[in-house]
Amino acid sequence: MSSNLEDLYREVILDHYRSPRNRGELEVPPATKTDGFNPLCGDEVTVYLQVDPETDTIVDIKIQGQGCSISQASTSMMSAAVKGQSVDEARKLIRAFKALMSIHEHKLEGESDGSDLASDLEGVRLGDLEALQGVVKFPVRIKCATLSWNTLAQGLDERG
Amino acid sequence: MSSLDVERIRGDFPALQRVVNGRPVVFLDSAASAQKPESVLRAMDDIYRGSYANVHRGVYQMAEEATAAFENGRAKVASFIGAPSRDELIFVRNATEAINLVAYSWGRANLRAGDVVVVSHMEHHANVVPWQMLAAERGIELRWLPVTDDFRLDLTNLEATLDGARLLAITAMSNVLGTINDIRPLADAAHAHDALVLVDACQYVPHLRTDVAAWDADFVAFSAHKMLGPSGIGALWARRELLEAMPPFLGGGEMIRDVRLDGFTTNDLPWKFEAGTPAIVEAVGWGAAIDYLEALGMDAVRDHEERLTRYALDALTDRFPQINIYGPQDVSVRGGAISFLFDDIHAHDISQVLDQHAVCVRAGHHCAKPLMRQLGVPATSRASFYIYNTEAEVDALVVALAEAETFFKV
Structure with missing residues (x-):
């Protein structure tokens, strides 16, 4: 196996792919359900979110859907990372993860000098998620990695 | 061997x-897009370097050369699919545009709420979405021919499905399954129900000898880039009387005979459907691709x-x-x-x-x-x-x- 591929398919990624965390469904309501699609490859993901309105905390999250190892692993890691976090912390994590994927909202391509990356990542502990950094070298796969994060963001937005 | x-x-x-x-x-x-031989690249390069001008416009020699080369490309494409006349061969951007042209022009002139268009489960989105757009706009009904467990077209309910249909829009070869559909019997069945037949031949024309007359098709859509030719050009072939009766698709230069303050009259076929400067060099490249395939x-x-x-x-x-x-x-x-x-x-x-x-x-x-x-x-x-x-x-x-x-x- 070439080193190139091993950059992409790190052991922790394959572990999440083979044993995905937080698979299942939640009852809607009280939980919310959001569907995400990747029109490029046909992958689908459904994110069930249960947020406690008193504490604004994601008390439970469940995932359904199918996809490639990158999308499955990223989804699994996302669910583990945001479960038990406040909505604000989850949003910070979404921004940090997208920065890791070299996606900077409201910036034109080529405009970033790297300082946004630093500010988006500041004070955020990505942990296992950093294993996904290798994806950046394979531009067509970035959408696989970000699908569930975008779906989570949409779910949080729709919740109002 | x-x-x-x-x-x-x-x-x-x-x-x-x-x-x-x-x-x-x-x-x-x-099946997504084919590579190009030297002869295609050279034919296109030669035009750009030596005989490039807009077509059907100038009376100078370079414009005449470009026009002749462009129309020669059309003649080769028409002949390659057994078209009775080169006037029935409309250049478009790709097979998707060819199908959209039919949906927009023929479909909007002829289909009313409740009219039936039959497609199959093995169609490319190009032969699904234009009809769904018409369904949303006009209230036409889409009916589906299913696929069998061994990946062939399921014709069990063909007659009932075609009952009352105005159009059968079907692929000659599935881009996913590889399945070849036998067009002639399908066309016969559709015509018996007074339905027209549109064939998505995008995957078929590059690989098998094609004869649109033997198919008895009414519309055939295909593109150059899957058959060694350049991207950016495709074709719609249709029977002359259909094309003559259809309203134009895009309006502009080239597609008119006359324009006055109070309106316009359309050009002859095929130019009636070719508004604006066409893919001149691509038509020449397509002709070279056909020469290559015919030599083999x-x-x-x-x-x-x-x-x-x-x-x-x-x-x-x-x-x-x-x-x-x-x-x-x-x-x-x-x-x-x-x-x-x-x-x-x-x-x-x-x-x-x-x-x-x-x-x-x-x-x-x-x-x-x-x-x-x-x-x-x-x-x-x-x-x-x-x-x-x-x-x-x-x-x-x-x-x-x-x-x-x-x-x-x-």
């Missing part, structure tokens, strides 16, 4: 000499692809007992596009490993999501063959797949 001199053919294709990730490229994605002979092309497809189907099923192949096993009823899936490995992951071996295959839903839902899979990998592919390249595919299988084994 191949019916084609594949080694000599490969030498004609600059892109096939490329090395990717330290290995010679194995290009197995011609379409029967020899088909024979080569049938043999290679048989070899690939056997090699894949022998080496990987657990592989799922979505398409007929009988190579006499299929083309050289082979869609496959392993139970536990996503098509994207397969493609990524194959890329390390410089093996280029398509992964995804192949713009055929209704079919993918019927098959119950989100995505497949697809290897597809053309005149320049070899048994050694199939072997390279098998080796790369074996590595992917080891890597992702659960």
